Amino acid sequence: MSDSRFPSLIAVDPDPAASSAALITADLCEPTLPAILHEKIERAAAYAKAARSSATRRAYDSDWAIFTAWCAVHSLTALPASPEIVAVFASDQANAGLNPSTIHRRVAAIGHHHRAGGYPAPTALPTAGRLAEVLAGIRAEHGGAKRQKHPADAAALRNMLAAIEGDGLRAVRDRAILGIGMAAALRRSEIVALEVDHVGIVPEGLRLTIARSKTDRAAQGAIIAIPEGSRIRPKALLLAWIAAAGHTDGPLFRRLSRTDALTSSPMSDRAVARLVQRYAAAAGYDPAHYAGHSLRAGFLTEGAAQGATIFKLQEVSRHKSVQVLSDYVRSAELFKNHAGAHFL
Structure with missing residues (x-):
């Protein structure tokens, strides 16, 4: 016998078929919580990836591959790696002739991949003191x-032109x-x-929009003024390319096929480096220096x-920072108003 003073704890569904249909509809129309989280995690990962330039990501991936291969040869665990393992790896890299900046980047890459895998970077662990000493010694020695x-x-x-x-x-x-x-x-x-619509043509020369750069990760953009010029004449060189290529939007400098046909793909940054070296050599310079x-x-x-x-x-x-720029100015003015100019 039921007691009317207490509500029933079991809800009786008058139409079980309708209830099942409603549940199926809800499952089809609304993503489950794990699916929502998966989508958000992927989006967060994309933002994290965008925080570093493509060149840095390539370098980190290469450095990580070198470290994991080294660990495999020595039967060591790459992930997670202890600070002691990273210290020995750094020492081996120094003995192999790598410069300190490359070694420090590789250690940073190891830390990056640890954090991406859910582990603390070896340099952030309480036992990382020895690793710090090794890196300092590499800087001092090499x-x-x-x-x-x-x-x-x-x-x-x-000359290159x-x-x-x-x-x-x-x-x-x-x-x-x-x-x-x-x-x-x-x-x-x-x-x-650069894209075609980043180029503004004005009587004085060009207004070039830099939409994003290494030091502008927030993509606030910057506008660079390029004078008409009378010797190198950068405006005339660019207008000649735009006229010859004939494209009105998309990447400004595009990849060419082996037969010099225009493609829709932008050039790679490595292609620019090879281009500079090729014409440096053609002009009589050592391409290794460019x-x-x-x-x-x-x-x-x-x-x-x-x-x-x-x-x-x-x-x-x-x-x-103006520190880097001051080095250029200092180099240009080494002999200007030299302290010994009047008595040497």
Whole structure:
């Protein structure tokens, strides 16, 4: 006998078939909690991946592959790895002749992959003191002056441009890349990220929009002014490429096929580095001394030599700190107003 003073704890469904249909409909229309979380996790991972440049991701992946292979050879566990294992790995890398900056990047890559796998980075563990000492010792023992590529200054760039033969599509494109890359002090990743609508043509020259860069991870963008020019003439070189290519949107500098046919794909940043080395060699320079960064360094070197202030250089280069720029200015002014000029 039921007691009317207490509500029934069992709900009686007058139509079980309707209830089952409702449950099936709910399952089909609404994602379950695990599915929702999976989607959000993937989105979060995409944001985390975007926090690092594609070049950094490639380097980290390569470094991680080298570390895991080293662990396999020595029958050691790569994930998770103890600080002691990473310290021995770093020591082996130093003995193999790698420079300290590369070793430190590889240690950073190991930490990155540990965090991605849900483990703390070996350098963050309480037992990481010995690893820190090893890395400091590597810096002290193997450190030294940075081996920088030569800048493609005004004279070098003009020689490289003159070494490009013919007026075919590849020649026109490559001249534009050299001219614009140097004139706007662009990183090679910035060159290949340019799109047609990033180019503004004005009477004074060009207004180039840099939508995103290494130091602008928030993609706030920046506008670079490029004068018309009377020697390198970067505006004329770029307009010649735009006219020859004929595309009105999408990637500005596109990959060409083996037969020099225009494709819809942007160039790779590595292709820019190879391009600079190829024309450096054609102009009579040692290609081993040049790379994609030579264009950016060339603008800063030439600008400093011509008396541009650090702040005017910074307008173009977009360096966050003036410390790097001060090195270019200091190098350009080594003999200017020298303290010993009047008595040596």
